[in-house]
Amino acid sequence: MNRCLNCGTELTDNFCPHCGQKAKTKRLKLKEIIGDTVNSFIGGDSKLLNSVTALCIRPGHMIREYLQGHRARYYNPMQMLIWMISIYAVLSFLVGDDIFFANNTSPQDHDTLKKGSILANLWMYVEKIYTYITENKLYYMVFTAVLGVWPTYFIFRKNKILRPDGESICLNHTEIFYVLLYSACIEIICSIVLIPFTLIKGAEDILTTINNAAGFMFDVIIMKQLYEIGWWKSFIRNVLAAALILAYILILIILGAGLVYGIVCMIYGKEAITG
Numbered sequence: 001m002n003r004c005l006n007c008g009t010e011l012t013d014n015f016c017p018h019c020g021q022k023a024k025t026k027r028l029k030l031k032e033i034i035g036d037t038v039n040s041f042i043g044g045d046s047k048l049l050n051s052v053t054a055l056c057i058r059p060g061h062m063i064r065e066y067l068q069g070h071r072a073r074y075y076n077p078m079q080m081l082i083w084m085i086s087i088y089a090v091l092s093f094l095v096g097d098d099i100f101f102a103n104n105t106s107p108q109d110h111d112t113l114k115k116g117s118i119l120a121n122l123w124m125y126v127e128k129i130y131t132y133i134t135e136n137k138l139y140y141m142v143f144t145a146v147l148g149v150w151p152t153y154f155i156f157r158k159n160k161i162l163r164p165d166g167e168s169i170c171l172n173h174t175e176i177f178y179v180l181l182y183s184a185c186i187e188i189i190c191s192i193v194l195i196p197f198t199l200i201k202g203a204e205d206i207l208t209t210i211n212n213a214a215g216f217m218f219d220v221i222i223m224k225q226l227y228e229i230g231w232w233k234s235f236i237r238n239v240l241a242a243a244l245i246l247a248y249i250l251i252l253i254i255l256g257a258g259l260v261y262g263i264v265c266m267i268y269g270k271e272a273i274t275g
Contacts, residue, residue: 048083051075055186059218060225063182067175068164077181081141084188091195141188145180147252151244152176155237159227183222187215216242 002023003009004016011023051074054062066074075083153176160168171179194207216238224234 047073047075048080051080051185052189055182056189058225059182059186060222060227063179063222064161064226066182067161067171067178077178077185078142080185081181081188084185084192085141088188088192088195091192095195095198141181141184145177145184147249148180148241148245149173149177151248152180152241155241155244156223156227159229161227179222179226183215183219186218186222187211190214190218 002011004011004019004021004023005025006021007016007019009016009018011017014023015021016023051062054074062074066076074080150173153171153173156176157170160170162168190211194211197203197207219238220231220234223229223238224231227234
């Protein structure tokens with residue numbers, strides 16, 4: 001009697017009726033790894049291919065279907081984001097340039113602060129954290145999605161989607177987070193499509209502008225299809241959401257800087273600021 005090596009269920013076909021694993025499993029070899037990887041992209045049951053195609057053609061409808069419970073055919077956004085970033089990283093490595101996410105800014109000049117002062121050291125650590133987040137694409141995308149949850153929820157709080165049972169609901173914060181993660185996936189896909197053009201010298205600024213414009217355009221499409229609203233309403237609300245996100249980030253920076261300044265003053269006194 002043959003049993004599944006994964007769950008122990010009795011096998012009656014080429015696949016386990018309980019967990020879906022293949023009845024026959026071979027030892028891992030390089031050709032098996034390559035074959036499984038290629039099959040994950042071009043296989044007839046490829047969730048990744050289905051997800052990418054749906055996001056590019058009908059992003060808002062696909063996201064609404066996922067939120068409504070049609071999840072077997074699509075990757076969840078975190079899995080898809082990891083896949084897209086991995087593909088982008090490999091292609092960028094092959095091309096030898098990363099113009100969309102690389103942090104090309106030089107460190108701030110700290111000559112106005114006395115070398116070795118408490119505030120200078122704190123600022124140095126803040127810069128290190130910022131550089132680490134912006135250069136790590138996964139952290140950057142998740143971080144920006146987290147920051148965008150509340151502003152996006154606030155702008156679209158009165159819009160509803162229809163559930164399969166006929167109930168109209170407003171998306172909660174977690175569902176908004178998933179929407180933003182899928183939007184991040186589309187941004188990565190746009191970057192992947194533009195990678196070959198990065199070989200053109202002097203095209204960095206134009207390509208970055210195109211990438212940002214395409215990302216915003218897809219945001220408009222997503223919200224239009226997701227909530228079934230007009231183009232103009234979707235555009236205006238996306239602009240308002242973007243402005244609110246920027247204001248939200250600015251407020252967090254100001255509050256964070258004020259908090260650090262207050263802590264330094266309380267612990268070390270104001271003389272620590274100037275050394």
